[in-house]
Amino acid sequence: MAEVVRFENVGLRYGLGPEVLHDITFGLEASSFHFLIGPSGAGKSSLLRLMYLAHRQTRGLISLFGRDVSTLPREQFPKIRRSIGVVFQDFRLLPHLSAFDNVALPLRVVGVRESEIRRHVEELLVWVALENHMDVRPPTMSGGQQQRVAIARAVIARPKILYADEPTGNVDDRIADRLMHLFEELNRLGTTVVIATHNEAIVQEFGWPVLKIDNGRLKIIPTDEPNPVNLTEVGEVID
């Protein structure tokens, strides 16, 4: 299966600060599903930022969909970003727009017809159990509701890759389970999924391979390795 993401010896530092990611090397095959785990401050968010093109690496090679992004002109970024859905830990919903309009954003930027936007967005909002909150603005929604809007926005355009940073952090177990099944459903349809999470129960329940990160270094734990979420072991760096 072709790789949609490839990191080779990637390092990242912010400004003149210390390197926060060291020699990251891994690949994600199309239609794969991974959890990304690690303690706070380990570099999960930095790794995700590189993966969704919010930052450029300091060294090494990153390729997305077979294209080296370090040599890619800036004008090409929007096209690649449209193939990537991101669920931010802080949701990043636009507070002045309704839940409907927030979810519709990725479709509007590519000029999809309003009638189609309405159909798709309503369908998805029903799926995340927000059909009664379409016209509500994020500041008046609960954390869990905002998270579901953020997830709906990330998947509305059927991205080829979906990154979700703590997507189940603010929802109850029932909704968390439902969301995970939504991610699995998208994965079955061909979307490559990476879920950053602290939720050990979910990682163990779903049993997908794990990317462990600690102190800026990465280890890949395949599905057959026992107890992939024992975070105390994360410090034992495997090069």
Added chain:
Amino acid sequence: MFFRQSNLALEKDDTNQFLPWLIAFMVLLAALSVAGLLMLNQISSAFEHGIRDTMTIQIPAGQNSRADEIHVRKALTALKQVDGVLSSKHIASAEISDLLKPWLGETADSDGLPLPQIIDVEVDRSSDLSAEKLTELVAPIIPGTTVDNHSIWLTSLVDTLRSTELIATAVVLLITLATIGTVVFTTRTGMGIHRRTIEVWHFVGAQDEFIARQFALRAFIVGLQGGFVGILLAAPILYLFDFILENLEEGLLPKASLDVSIWISVGAIIPIIALIAMVTARSTVLKTLKKMV
């Protein structure tokens, strides 16, 4: 669709609260400058017309009014025979008195004041008729007659008016530059305020052009709002100015007024300023976005 795309809530920014007023002030200044510029142009064109196409024949006062009448008739008859003279008109004594009133007061009406007889001559400038040539033709018939083509004092007056027009043009350009600077500053501030929103637009795959359109549309609307307010503020001032000019002493200056063409020019400032604001905001956003990942 277009409204939704422009819905960045930019209108709620503090920068967008004062920008229409700032633009209104700029438009007020621009409207006054443009109107002044065009009226000066009317005046200098009238003066230039005087330089180019007219000469004045001055016949010394005769011993009595009968003598004056005979001199005038002789001069007018002679002028009809001259190639290059398109028309000639005797200026009545009462009219001359009126022209002199601003300088002489009621004395100008005095019968005892010996006034020369004046004939305005409209000449064809394509002919080779000069003031000297006309003098040579008329002076032998009525001794002491002089011909004035006004060129010496009118040329310097027109030059002065043209210089003033240049200054007014420079003022309009400075106002334009100040408007551009203001829009650049407020757009950058707005981008700072909406940085996280812009990041979200980027992450969902928006092109820079799409984001620039949001700011450009807002700048256009603010430009229109400011423009209308500016012209509303300028209108009474311009009417007052027009009223003063209308009631100016006859003869001091050629007639200048706020005609339709001036009002159209002043009104055109509104879309022009809105377009300037829109183009400036768009290019500012595009330049700033290029520095982002």
